[in-house]
Amino acid sequence: MDKNIVLDVKNLHVHYVTDDATAKAVNGIDFQVKEGEALGLVGETGAGKTTTALSIMQLIPDPPGIIVDGEINFEGKNVIYNTDKENQAMRGNGIAMIFQDPMTALNPVMTVGDQLSEVVLTHEKISKSEAKQRVIELLEIVGVKRDRYDDYPHQFSGGQKQRVVIAMSLLCNPKLLIADEPTTALDVTIQAQVLDIINQLREKYKMSMILITHDLGVVAETCENVAIMYAGNIVESGSVKEVYLNPRHPYTRGLFDSIPKLDDESAELVPIEGAISNAADLPTGCHFHPRCRYCQEICKHQRPPQRGTGSHKFMCHFDLFSEEAK
Numbered sequence: 082m083d084k085n086i087v088l089d090v091k092n093l094h095v096h097y098v099t100d101d102a103t104a105k106a107v108n109g110i111d112f113q114v115k116e117g118e119a120l121g122l123v124g125e126t127g128a129g130k131t132t133t134a135l136s137i138m139q140l141i142p143d144p145p146g147i148i149v150d151g152e153i154n155f156e157g158k159n160v161i162y163n164t165d166k167e168n169q170a171m172r173g174n175g176i177a178m179i180f181q182d183p184m185t186a187l188n189p190v191m192t193v194g195d196q197l198s199e200v201v202l203t204h205e206k207i208s209k210s211e212a213k214q215r216v217i218e219l220l221e222i223v224g225v226k227r228d229r230y231d232d233y234p235h236q237f238s239g240g241q242k243q244r245v246v247i248a249m250s251l252l253c254n255p256k257l258l259i260a261d262e263p264t265t266a267l268d269v270t271i272q273a274q275v276l277d278i279i280n281q282l283r284e285k286y287k288m289s290m291i292l293i294t295h296d297l298g299v300v301a302e303t304c305e306n307v308a309i310m311y312a313g314n315i316v317e318s319g320s321v322k323e324v325y326l327n328p329r330h331p332y333t334r335g336l337f338d339s340i341p342k343l344d345d346e347s348a349e350l351v352p353i354e355g356a357i358s359n360a361a362d363l364p365t366g367c368h369f370h371p372r373c374r375y376c377q378e379i380c381k382h383q384r385p386p387q388r389g390t391g392s393h394k395f396m397c398h399f400d401l402f403s404e405e406a407k
């Protein structure tokens with residue numbers, strides 16, 4: 082295995098099984114994240130992005146969630162077979178996750194300083210005063226003043242809380258940071274500040290990152306690589322440059338067409354018709370076929386192959402935009 086690969090996900094399938102139905106949330110995805118690289122995982126709600134993240138963290142609620150097939154290799158070890166103790170260690174020192182809503186990560190009845198210190202003390206054998214010092218340093222790095230150490234989460238604004246959560250995720254120097262829509266709940270100016278902090282810290286600590294978002298602009302500002310998810314599949318992936326300059330999958334094209342273009346007043350917003358399929362009742366063949374304007378008979382019955390060269394891959398029966406690729 083390439084030593085630079087921090088995370089290697091192979092043929093991952095994740096289902097949620099209840100008495101009434103089986104929701105196929107992730108349906109055979111493959112991707113890698115290298116040391117220091119950031120991958121943007123993009124898609125609509127229900128595409129399987131968060132299920133992918135929770136699977137990597139080994140936090141899929143079981144039942145009803147089951148990893149049915151595949152591998153999740155973190156630093157060369159398939160974490161699917163981890164013991165609870167190994168998962169705890171991995172979540173402390175290996176992989177950290179930032180959620181959309183900072184309150185899911187913060188305990189409302191503990192001061193911010195105490196709960197961050199507790200995280201350090203759980204994972205490292207250092208004294209309380211050393212832990213406090215580490216917490217204060219990290220809070221200051223993310224722009225939270227040291228005199229806020231004894232404040233409770235409700236005393237912070239949304240943007241400040243997300244800064245605290247970012248500091249919390251970095252306390253134990255993770256190799257990989259998974260940020261699940263970290264700026265969606267924030268207003269636009271604060272979003273830019275939080276993204277800036279994430280970018281700076283990633284560089285400073287040489288961290289790899291998976292950024293989960295529905296926002297192609299955020300990925301362009303933050304990531305080197307991108308994977309577009311639809312109905313539990315990665316339908317297109319490659320470097321941001323490759324995919325943004327020449328999207329090869331009709332769904333990716335649709336995502337770009339639905340973004341208003343500031344430099345072209347005549348350009349119309351073209352939304353993708355229809356809604357993402359229900360994971361408990363996925364269409365046969367290509368899962369995107371009910372919404373695809375290029376759909377042919379074969380698309381309704383056969384799963385499309387993966388096409389493309391080098392790192393730029395897409396999943397379609399046809400190479401519809403090949404002329405533009407030349």
Ligand code: SF4
Pocket residue numbers: 330331332367368369370373374375376377380385396397398399
């Ligand atoms: Fe569209 Fe067919 Fe390609 Fe699916 S396989 S994206 S339905 S053209």
